[in-house]
Amino acid sequence: MLVRRCVSGDAAAWEEIVRTYSRRIYNICYRFAGSADDAEDLTQEVFIKMYRTLSSYDSSKGAFVTWVTTITRNLLVDHFRKTKQDRLTDSMDAPVSAQEDAQPLSEQIQDHSAPPDSRVQSREVGETVHAALAKLSPELREAVILRDLQDFDYREIASVLKVPEGTVKSRINRGRAELARLLQRTYRQVM
Amino acid sequence: MPDLTRNGMQHPEFESLLSDAIDGVLSGPRLAAFQAHARTCSVCGPLLAEVEAGRNWLKGLTEVEPPASLVHNILASTTSVDTQRQQAGIAAAQFPLWERAQAWVSDALQPLWATVRQPRFAMSFGMAFFSLSVALSMLGVKPSDLRQISLRPAAIRHTYYNTQARVVRYYENIRFVYEVESRMRQLKRDVAPAEPAPAKTKEHKNDTTEQPEQKQERNYSQPDSHFVLACAPLGPSVVHSLNQDLPVVSVTTYRRFV
Numbered sequence: 001m002l003v004r005r006c007v008s009g010d011a012a013a014w015e016e017i018v019r020t021y022s023r024r025i026y027n028i029c030y031r032f033a034g035s036a037d038d039a040e041d042l043t044q045e046v047f048i049k050m051y052r053t054l055s056s057y058d059s060s061k062g063a064f065v066t067w068v069t070t071i072t073r074n075l076l077v078d079h080f081r082k083t084k085q086d087r088l089t090d091s092m093d094a095p096v097s098a099q100e101d102a103q104p105l106s107e108q109i110q111d112h113s114a115p116p117d118s119r120v121q122s123r124e125v126g127e128t129v130h131a132a133l134a135k136l137s138p139e140l141r142e143a144v145i146l147r148d149l150q151d152f153d154y155r156e157i158a159s160v161l162k163v164p165e166g167t168v169k170s171r172i173n174r175g176r177a178e179l180a181r182l183l184q185r186t187y188r189q190v191m
Numbered sequence: 192m193p194d195l196t197r198n199g200m201q202h203p204e205f206e207s208l209l210s211d212a213i214d215g216v217l218s219g220p221r222l223a224a225f226q227a228h229a230r231t232c233s234v235c236g237p238l239l240a241e242v243e244a245g246r247n248w249l250k251g252l253t254e255v256e257p258p259a260s261l262v263h264n265i266l267a268s269t270t271s272v273d274t275q276r277q278q279a280g281i282a283a284a285q286f287p288l289w290e291r292a293q294a295w296v297s298d299a300l301q302p303l304w305a306t307v308r309q310p311r312f313a314m315s316f317g318m319a320f321f322s323l324s325v326a327l328s329m330l331g332v333k334p335s336d337l338r339q340i341s342l343r344p345a346a347i348r349h350t351y352y353n354t355q356a357r358v359v360r361y362y363e364n365i366r367f368v369y370e371v372e373s374r375m376r377q378l379k380r381d382v383a384p385a386e387p388a389p390a391k392t393k394e395h396k397n398d399t400t401e402q403p404e405q406k407q408e409r410n411y412s413q414p415d416s417h418f419v420l421a422c423a424p425l426g427p428s429v430v431h432s433l434n435q436d437l438p439v440v441s442v443t444t445y446r447r448f449v
Contacts (some may be wrong), residue, residue: 018266023257030255043257047269129249148246169209173238173242175245
Protein backbone atom coordinates (compact mmCIF):
# COMPACT_ATOMS: atom_id res chain seq x y z
CA MET A 1 0.00 0.00 0.00
CA LEU A 2 2.80 2.33 1.01
CA VAL A 3 4.74 1.43 -2.11
CA ARG A 4 1.72 2.02 -4.30
CA ARG A 5 1.21 5.46 -2.76
CA CYS A 6 4.87 6.25 -3.27
CA VAL A 7 4.81 5.16 -6.90
CA SER A 8 1.79 7.38 -7.48
CA GLY A 9 3.90 10.34 -6.30
CA ASP A 10 3.08 10.61 -2.60
CA ALA A 11 6.16 12.23 -1.03
CA ALA A 12 4.95 11.46 2.51
CA ALA A 13 4.80 7.75 1.66
CA TRP A 14 8.38 7.83 0.44
CA GLU A 15 9.49 9.59 3.62
CA GLU A 16 7.75 6.93 5.66
CA ILE A 17 9.56 4.19 3.76
CA VAL A 18 12.89 5.95 4.35
CA ARG A 19 12.19 6.33 8.07
CA THR A 20 11.06 2.71 8.41
CA TYR A 21 13.91 1.00 6.57
CA SER A 22 16.90 3.35 6.91
CA ARG A 23 17.95 1.96 10.29
CA ARG A 24 17.79 -1.67 9.13
CA ILE A 25 19.64 -0.97 5.89
CA TYR A 26 22.25 1.14 7.65
CA ASN A 27 22.94 -1.71 10.08
CA ILE A 28 23.28 -4.28 7.32
CA CYS A 29 25.66 -1.96 5.45
CA TYR A 30 27.63 -1.16 8.59
CA ARG A 31 28.10 -4.80 9.54
CA PHE A 32 29.00 -5.80 6.01
CA ALA A 33 31.19 -2.85 4.95
CA GLY A 34 32.79 -2.41 8.37
CA SER A 35 32.91 1.39 8.50
CA ALA A 36 30.30 4.00 9.42
CA ASP A 37 31.20 6.28 6.50
CA ASP A 38 30.86 3.50 3.94
CA ALA A 39 27.62 2.42 5.57
CA GLU A 40 26.15 5.91 5.29
CA ASP A 41 27.13 6.24 1.63
CA LEU A 42 25.87 2.77 0.81
CA THR A 43 22.58 3.37 2.59
CA GLN A 44 22.01 6.48 0.51
CA GLU A 45 22.86 4.56 -2.65
CA VAL A 46 20.40 1.84 -1.68
CA PHE A 47 17.61 4.35 -1.25
CA ILE A 48 18.40 6.15 -4.50
CA LYS A 49 18.32 2.82 -6.33
CA MET A 50 15.16 1.84 -4.50
CA TYR A 51 13.52 5.15 -5.42
CA ARG A 52 14.38 4.67 -9.08
CA THR A 53 13.19 1.07 -9.26
CA LEU A 54 10.26 1.23 -6.87
CA SER A 55 7.76 0.78 -9.68
CA SER A 56 9.35 -2.59 -10.54
CA TYR A 57 8.53 -4.07 -7.12
CA ASP A 58 6.04 -6.92 -7.40
CA SER A 59 4.35 -7.78 -4.09
CA SER A 60 3.35 -11.22 -5.42
CA LYS A 61 7.01 -12.23 -5.67
CA GLY A 62 7.89 -11.52 -2.06
CA ALA A 63 7.75 -9.16 0.88
CA PHE A 64 8.92 -5.59 0.48
CA VAL A 65 11.57 -6.05 3.14
CA THR A 66 13.02 -8.97 1.16
CA TRP A 67 13.10 -6.83 -1.97
CA VAL A 68 14.81 -3.98 -0.09
CA THR A 69 17.33 -6.39 1.41
CA THR A 70 18.05 -7.89 -2.00
CA ILE A 71 18.83 -4.42 -3.38
CA THR A 72 21.05 -3.77 -0.37
CA ARG A 73 22.84 -7.05 -0.73
CA ASN A 74 23.47 -6.51 -4.46
CA LEU A 75 24.93 -3.08 -3.80
CA LEU A 76 27.09 -4.45 -1.01
CA VAL A 77 28.43 -7.16 -3.29
CA ASP A 78 29.24 -4.50 -5.91
CA HIS A 79 30.93 -2.40 -3.26
CA PHE A 80 32.90 -5.40 -2.08
CA ARG A 81 34.09 -6.13 -5.61
CA LYS A 82 35.16 -2.52 -6.04
CA THR A 83 37.07 -2.37 -2.80
CA LYS A 84 38.48 -5.90 -3.17
CA GLN A 85 38.39 -6.82 0.45
CA ASP A 86 38.77 -10.51 -0.24
CA ARG A 87 42.46 -10.26 0.59
CA LEU A 88 41.52 -9.44 4.15
CA THR A 89 39.16 -12.34 4.57
CA ASP A 90 40.02 -15.62 6.15
CA SER A 91 38.88 -18.88 4.75
CA MET A 92 37.19 -21.68 6.57
CA ASP A 93 39.68 -23.98 4.92
CA ALA A 94 42.66 -22.16 6.38
CA PRO A 95 44.78 -24.57 8.37
CA VAL A 96 44.64 -24.19 12.11
CA SER A 97 47.84 -23.86 14.06
CA ALA A 98 49.48 -26.64 16.01
CA GLN A 99 48.42 -25.05 19.28
CA GLU A 100 44.82 -25.18 18.24
CA ASP A 101 45.15 -28.81 17.32
CA ALA A 102 46.51 -29.63 20.75
CA GLN A 103 43.23 -28.88 22.47
CA PRO A 104 39.66 -29.50 21.38
CA LEU A 105 38.05 -26.30 20.12
CA SER A 106 35.07 -26.70 22.39
CA GLU A 107 37.37 -26.64 25.39
CA GLN A 108 39.28 -23.68 24.00
CA ILE A 109 36.09 -21.69 23.69
CA GLN A 110 35.04 -22.66 27.17
CA ASP A 111 38.39 -21.42 28.49
CA HIS A 112 37.13 -17.86 28.62
CA SER A 113 36.82 -16.53 32.11
CA ALA A 114 33.31 -15.32 31.46
CA PRO A 115 30.64 -16.61 29.06
CA PRO A 116 30.28 -14.80 25.70
CA ASP A 117 26.90 -13.39 26.69
CA SER A 118 28.47 -11.21 29.34
CA ARG A 119 31.45 -10.24 27.20
CA VAL A 120 29.45 -8.73 24.36
CA GLN A 121 27.95 -6.23 26.74
CA SER A 122 31.04 -4.11 26.60
CA ARG A 123 31.82 -1.84 23.71
CA GLU A 124 35.31 -3.22 23.23
CA VAL A 125 33.99 -6.72 22.83
CA GLY A 126 31.41 -5.45 20.37
CA GLU A 127 34.17 -3.83 18.31
CA THR A 128 36.22 -7.02 18.44
CA VAL A 129 33.29 -9.08 17.21
CA HIS A 130 32.62 -6.49 14.51
CA ALA A 131 36.25 -6.66 13.39
CA ALA A 132 36.12 -10.46 13.35
CA LEU A 133 32.92 -10.33 11.32
CA ALA A 134 34.68 -8.19 8.73
CA LYS A 135 37.28 -10.95 8.33
CA LEU A 136 34.72 -13.52 7.28
CA SER A 137 34.36 -14.23 3.59
CA PRO A 138 31.48 -12.19 2.07
CA GLU A 139 29.32 -15.28 1.49
CA LEU A 140 29.50 -16.31 5.13
CA ARG A 141 29.29 -12.74 6.39
CA GLU A 142 26.09 -11.85 4.57
CA ALA A 143 24.46 -15.09 5.69
CA VAL A 144 25.19 -14.61 9.39
CA ILE A 145 24.30 -10.90 9.25
CA LEU A 146 20.88 -11.66 7.79
CA ARG A 147 20.23 -14.52 10.16
CA ASP A 148 21.72 -13.47 13.49
CA LEU A 149 21.60 -9.68 13.24
CA GLN A 150 18.53 -9.11 11.07
CA ASP A 151 16.53 -12.18 12.17
CA PHE A 152 15.54 -13.20 8.66
CA ASP A 153 14.23 -16.74 8.28
CA TYR A 154 16.03 -19.23 6.06
CA ARG A 155 13.51 -18.90 3.24
CA GLU A 156 13.93 -15.12 3.11
CA ILE A 157 17.71 -15.42 3.20
CA ALA A 158 17.59 -17.98 0.40
CA SER A 159 15.46 -15.56 -1.61
CA VAL A 160 17.84 -12.65 -1.02
CA LEU A 161 21.01 -14.62 -1.70
CA LYS A 162 19.43 -16.68 -4.49
CA VAL A 163 20.76 -19.97 -3.13
CA PRO A 164 18.95 -23.05 -1.73
CA GLU A 165 17.96 -23.14 1.93
CA GLY A 166 20.40 -25.96 2.62
CA THR A 167 23.25 -23.77 1.37
CA VAL A 168 22.00 -20.93 3.55
CA LYS A 169 22.04 -23.13 6.66
CA SER A 170 25.47 -24.46 5.82
CA ARG A 171 26.85 -20.95 5.28
CA ILE A 172 25.36 -19.71 8.52
CA ASN A 173 26.86 -22.57 10.52
CA ARG A 174 30.23 -22.20 8.85
CA GLY A 175 30.13 -18.44 9.41
CA ARG A 176 29.33 -18.83 13.09
CA ALA A 177 32.03 -21.45 13.59
CA GLU A 178 34.59 -19.36 11.72
CA LEU A 179 33.72 -16.30 13.77
CA ALA A 180 34.13 -18.26 16.99
CA ARG A 181 37.54 -19.46 15.85
CA LEU A 182 38.66 -15.95 14.89
CA LEU A 183 37.54 -14.52 18.22
CA GLN A 184 39.09 -17.35 20.14
CA ARG A 185 42.36 -16.69 18.29
CA THR A 186 42.10 -12.95 19.02
CA TYR A 187 41.48 -13.42 22.72
CA ARG A 188 44.30 -15.91 23.03
CA GLN A 189 46.66 -13.33 21.52
CA VAL A 190 45.42 -10.67 23.95
CA MET A 191 45.67 -12.95 26.96
CA MET B 192 35.29 -36.12 6.44
CA PRO B 193 34.59 -39.83 6.89
CA ASP B 194 30.95 -40.77 7.35
CA LEU B 195 31.25 -42.24 10.81
CA THR B 196 28.06 -43.44 12.38
CA ARG B 197 27.67 -42.84 16.08
CA ASN B 198 24.41 -43.20 17.95
CA GLY B 199 22.64 -43.94 14.68
CA MET B 200 23.66 -40.59 13.16
CA GLN B 201 26.20 -39.62 10.55
CA HIS B 202 28.13 -36.35 10.22
CA PRO B 203 26.15 -34.98 7.24
CA GLU B 204 22.88 -35.66 9.07
CA PHE B 205 24.29 -34.00 12.18
CA GLU B 206 25.27 -30.92 10.15
CA SER B 207 21.87 -30.73 8.50
CA LEU B 208 20.19 -30.78 11.91
CA LEU B 209 22.63 -28.31 13.39
CA SER B 210 20.67 -25.19 12.45
CA ASP B 211 17.40 -26.66 13.79
CA ALA B 212 19.13 -27.69 17.01
CA ILE B 213 20.65 -24.23 17.47
CA ASP B 214 17.30 -22.60 16.74
CA GLY B 215 15.60 -24.91 19.26
CA VAL B 216 13.17 -26.44 16.83
CA LEU B 217 14.57 -29.95 17.10
CA SER B 218 12.73 -32.22 19.55
CA GLY B 219 11.95 -35.80 20.47
CA PRO B 220 14.13 -38.75 19.53
CA ARG B 221 15.95 -36.78 16.85
CA LEU B 222 17.11 -34.26 19.45
CA ALA B 223 18.22 -37.09 21.71
CA ALA B 224 20.17 -38.74 18.89
CA PHE B 225 21.66 -35.36 17.97
CA GLN B 226 22.81 -34.67 21.50
CA ALA B 227 24.18 -38.17 21.95
CA HIS B 228 26.16 -37.85 18.72
CA ALA B 229 27.51 -34.46 19.78
CA ARG B 230 28.66 -35.93 23.11
CA THR B 231 30.49 -38.87 21.60
CA CYS B 232 31.77 -37.58 18.24
CA SER B 233 35.14 -35.81 18.35
CA VAL B 234 34.33 -33.83 15.19
CA CYS B 235 30.69 -32.88 15.64
CA GLY B 236 30.91 -32.02 19.35
CA PRO B 237 33.45 -29.20 18.89
CA LEU B 238 31.63 -28.03 15.78
CA LEU B 239 28.41 -27.65 17.77
CA ALA B 240 30.29 -25.71 20.45
CA GLU B 241 31.82 -23.39 17.86
CA VAL B 242 28.55 -22.71 16.12
CA GLU B 243 26.82 -21.99 19.44
CA ALA B 244 29.65 -19.70 20.51
CA GLY B 245 29.62 -17.85 17.20
CA ARG B 246 25.87 -17.38 17.38
CA ASN B 247 26.15 -16.05 20.94
CA TRP B 248 28.83 -13.55 19.90
CA LEU B 249 26.66 -12.32 17.05
CA LYS B 250 23.51 -12.13 19.15
CA GLY B 251 25.44 -10.02 21.63
CA LEU B 252 26.08 -7.35 19.01
CA THR B 253 23.79 -4.41 19.52
CA GLU B 254 22.20 -2.46 16.72
CA VAL B 255 24.19 0.61 15.77
CA GLU B 256 22.56 4.00 15.71
CA PRO B 257 22.60 5.58 12.24
CA PRO B 258 23.73 9.22 11.94
CA ALA B 259 21.01 11.73 12.72
CA SER B 260 21.37 13.32 9.29
CA LEU B 261 20.93 10.04 7.42
CA VAL B 262 17.19 10.30 6.77
CA HIS B 263 17.52 13.97 5.80
CA ASN B 264 20.41 13.17 3.41
CA ILE B 265 18.49 10.31 1.83
CA LEU B 266 15.43 12.47 1.32
CA ALA B 267 17.59 15.27 -0.08
CA SER B 268 19.37 12.95 -2.48
CA THR B 269 16.19 11.26 -3.67
CA THR B 270 14.45 14.63 -4.03
CA SER B 271 17.31 15.81 -6.22
CA VAL B 272 16.83 12.69 -8.31
CA ASP B 273 13.16 13.52 -8.47
CA THR B 274 13.88 17.13 -9.37
CA GLN B 275 16.28 16.05 -12.11
CA ARG B 276 13.68 13.67 -13.45
CA GLN B 277 11.02 16.36 -13.38
CA GLN B 278 13.33 18.88 -15.00
CA ALA B 279 14.12 16.35 -17.72
CA GLY B 280 10.41 15.85 -18.28
CA ILE B 281 9.76 19.58 -18.43
CA ALA B 282 12.67 20.07 -20.80
CA ALA B 283 11.38 17.31 -23.03
CA ALA B 284 7.99 18.94 -23.14
CA GLN B 285 9.04 22.58 -23.53
CA PHE B 286 12.15 22.79 -25.66
CA PRO B 287 12.12 22.11 -29.42
CA LEU B 288 13.77 19.10 -30.99
CA TRP B 289 16.86 21.01 -32.13
CA GLU B 290 17.65 22.29 -28.62
CA ARG B 291 17.08 18.84 -27.12
CA ALA B 292 19.46 17.34 -29.69
CA GLN B 293 21.99 20.03 -28.85
CA ALA B 294 21.65 19.24 -25.15
CA TRP B 295 22.01 15.52 -25.89
CA VAL B 296 25.21 16.15 -27.90
CA SER B 297 26.67 18.33 -25.16
CA ASP B 298 25.86 15.60 -22.62
CA ALA B 299 27.50 13.00 -24.84
CA LEU B 300 30.61 15.17 -25.30
CA GLN B 301 30.89 15.82 -21.58
CA PRO B 302 33.30 12.87 -20.94
CA LEU B 303 35.43 13.89 -23.93
CA TRP B 304 35.64 17.45 -22.66
CA ALA B 305 36.61 16.19 -19.23
CA THR B 306 39.47 14.24 -20.84
CA VAL B 307 40.60 17.25 -22.87
CA ARG B 308 40.80 19.37 -19.75
CA GLN B 309 43.30 17.02 -18.12
CA PRO B 310 46.86 18.47 -17.79
CA ARG B 311 48.32 15.37 -19.43
CA PHE B 312 46.29 15.95 -22.56
CA ALA B 313 47.16 19.67 -22.54
CA MET B 314 50.87 18.84 -22.36
CA SER B 315 50.61 16.39 -25.25
CA PHE B 316 48.71 18.92 -27.31
CA GLY B 317 51.30 21.59 -26.52
CA MET B 318 54.15 19.32 -27.56
CA ALA B 319 52.39 18.40 -30.81
CA PHE B 320 51.77 22.10 -31.58
CA PHE B 321 55.38 22.97 -30.84
CA SER B 322 56.68 20.16 -33.09
CA LEU B 323 54.36 21.19 -35.91
CA SER B 324 55.35 24.86 -35.67
CA VAL B 325 59.07 23.95 -35.69
CA ALA B 326 58.57 21.71 -38.72
CA LEU B 327 56.64 24.41 -40.60
CA SER B 328 59.21 27.09 -39.82
CA MET B 329 62.00 24.77 -41.04
CA LEU B 330 60.07 24.21 -44.27
CA GLY B 331 59.71 27.96 -44.71
CA VAL B 332 55.98 28.12 -44.26
CA LYS B 333 54.87 31.34 -42.63
CA PRO B 334 51.52 31.77 -40.91
CA SER B 335 51.10 35.13 -42.68
CA ASP B 336 51.27 33.27 -46.02
CA LEU B 337 48.69 30.81 -44.84
CA ARG B 338 46.40 33.63 -43.82
CA GLN B 339 46.40 35.01 -47.37
CA ILE B 340 45.39 31.72 -48.89
CA SER B 341 41.96 31.88 -50.36
CA LEU B 342 39.98 28.68 -50.34
CA ARG B 343 37.53 29.67 -53.06
CA PRO B 344 37.48 27.10 -55.93
CA ALA B 345 38.48 29.73 -58.50
CA ALA B 346 41.36 30.91 -56.31
CA ILE B 347 42.52 27.35 -55.71
CA ARG B 348 42.43 26.70 -59.51
CA HIS B 349 44.38 29.91 -60.10
CA THR B 350 47.00 28.93 -57.52
CA TYR B 351 47.33 25.51 -59.10
CA TYR B 352 47.98 26.90 -62.60
CA ASN B 353 50.38 29.51 -61.23
CA THR B 354 52.38 26.88 -59.41
CA GLN B 355 52.44 24.63 -62.47
CA ALA B 356 53.70 27.48 -64.69
CA ARG B 357 56.37 28.33 -62.14
CA VAL B 358 57.60 24.73 -62.05
CA VAL B 359 57.72 24.53 -65.88
CA ARG B 360 59.60 27.85 -66.09
CA TYR B 361 62.10 26.70 -63.49
CA TYR B 362 62.68 23.46 -65.39
CA GLU B 363 63.20 25.30 -68.69
CA ASN B 364 65.67 27.73 -67.11
CA ILE B 365 67.68 24.96 -65.53
CA ARG B 366 67.76 23.12 -68.85
CA PHE B 367 69.10 26.23 -70.61
CA VAL B 368 71.80 26.69 -67.98
CA TYR B 369 72.91 23.08 -68.30
CA GLU B 370 73.03 23.33 -72.09
CA VAL B 371 75.20 26.48 -71.92
CA GLU B 372 77.48 24.81 -69.43
CA SER B 373 77.92 21.72 -71.56
CA ARG B 374 78.64 23.85 -74.65
CA MET B 375 81.28 25.82 -72.75
CA ARG B 376 82.91 22.59 -71.59
CA GLN B 377 82.96 21.33 -75.19
CA LEU B 378 84.56 24.54 -76.42
CA LYS B 379 87.21 24.40 -73.71
CA ARG B 380 88.05 20.82 -74.61
CA ASP B 381 88.39 21.72 -78.32
CA VAL B 382 90.64 24.77 -77.72
CA ALA B 383 93.03 23.39 -75.08
CA PRO B 384 95.91 20.97 -76.18
CA ALA B 385 95.73 17.38 -75.05
CA GLU B 386 97.38 16.98 -71.68
CA PRO B 387 99.79 14.14 -71.08
CA ALA B 388 98.52 11.39 -68.93
CA PRO B 389 99.63 11.83 -65.38
CA ALA B 390 102.81 9.88 -64.60
CA LYS B 391 102.49 7.07 -62.22
CA THR B 392 104.06 8.17 -59.01
CA LYS B 393 106.79 6.00 -57.66
CA GLU B 394 105.84 4.28 -54.59
CA HIS B 395 107.93 5.08 -51.66
CA LYS B 396 109.06 2.24 -49.48
CA ASN B 397 108.32 4.05 -46.36
CA ASP B 398 104.99 5.38 -47.54
CA THR B 399 102.50 3.54 -45.43
CA THR B 400 99.57 5.84 -45.96
CA GLU B 401 97.68 3.35 -48.14
CA GLN B 402 98.88 0.19 -46.52
CA PRO B 403 98.32 -1.08 -43.07
CA GLU B 404 101.31 -0.71 -40.88
CA GLN B 405 103.27 -3.87 -40.81
CA LYS B 406 103.77 -5.47 -37.50
CA GLN B 407 107.24 -4.77 -36.34
CA GLU B 408 109.03 -5.62 -33.22
CA ARG B 409 110.30 -2.51 -31.67
CA ASN B 410 112.17 -1.97 -28.50
CA TYR B 411 111.42 1.61 -27.70
CA SER B 412 113.70 1.59 -24.68
CA GLN B 413 116.78 0.82 -26.72
CA PRO B 414 118.50 3.28 -29.03
CA ASP B 415 119.08 2.39 -32.69
CA SER B 416 122.12 0.36 -33.73
CA HIS B 417 122.43 -1.22 -30.34
CA PHE B 418 123.67 -4.73 -30.43
CA VAL B 419 122.38 -7.37 -28.01
CA LEU B 420 123.97 -10.71 -27.25
CA ALA B 421 121.17 -13.18 -27.70
CA CYS B 422 122.81 -16.41 -26.66
CA ALA B 423 122.13 -18.04 -23.35
CA PRO B 424 124.66 -20.11 -21.40
CA LEU B 425 123.92 -23.79 -21.50
CA GLY B 426 123.30 -25.79 -18.35
CA PRO B 427 125.88 -28.32 -17.04
CA SER B 428 123.81 -31.44 -17.88
CA VAL B 429 123.17 -30.27 -21.39
CA VAL B 430 126.76 -29.31 -21.82
CA HIS B 431 127.84 -32.71 -20.60
CA SER B 432 125.60 -34.59 -23.02
CA LEU B 433 126.58 -32.30 -25.83
CA ASN B 434 130.27 -32.77 -25.07
CA GLN B 435 129.86 -36.46 -25.61
CA ASP B 436 127.88 -36.61 -28.85
CA LEU B 437 128.14 -33.34 -30.62
CA PRO B 438 130.88 -30.87 -31.36
CA VAL B 439 130.88 -27.80 -29.25
CA VAL B 440 129.22 -24.96 -31.08
CA SER B 441 128.84 -21.57 -29.59
CA VAL B 442 126.17 -19.52 -31.24
CA THR B 443 126.12 -15.84 -30.80
CA THR B 444 123.46 -13.79 -32.47
CA TYR B 445 123.68 -10.14 -32.93
CA ARG B 446 120.44 -8.51 -33.58
CA ARG B 447 119.89 -4.97 -34.40
CA PHE B 448 116.69 -3.40 -33.31
CA VAL B 449 115.34 -1.09 -35.88
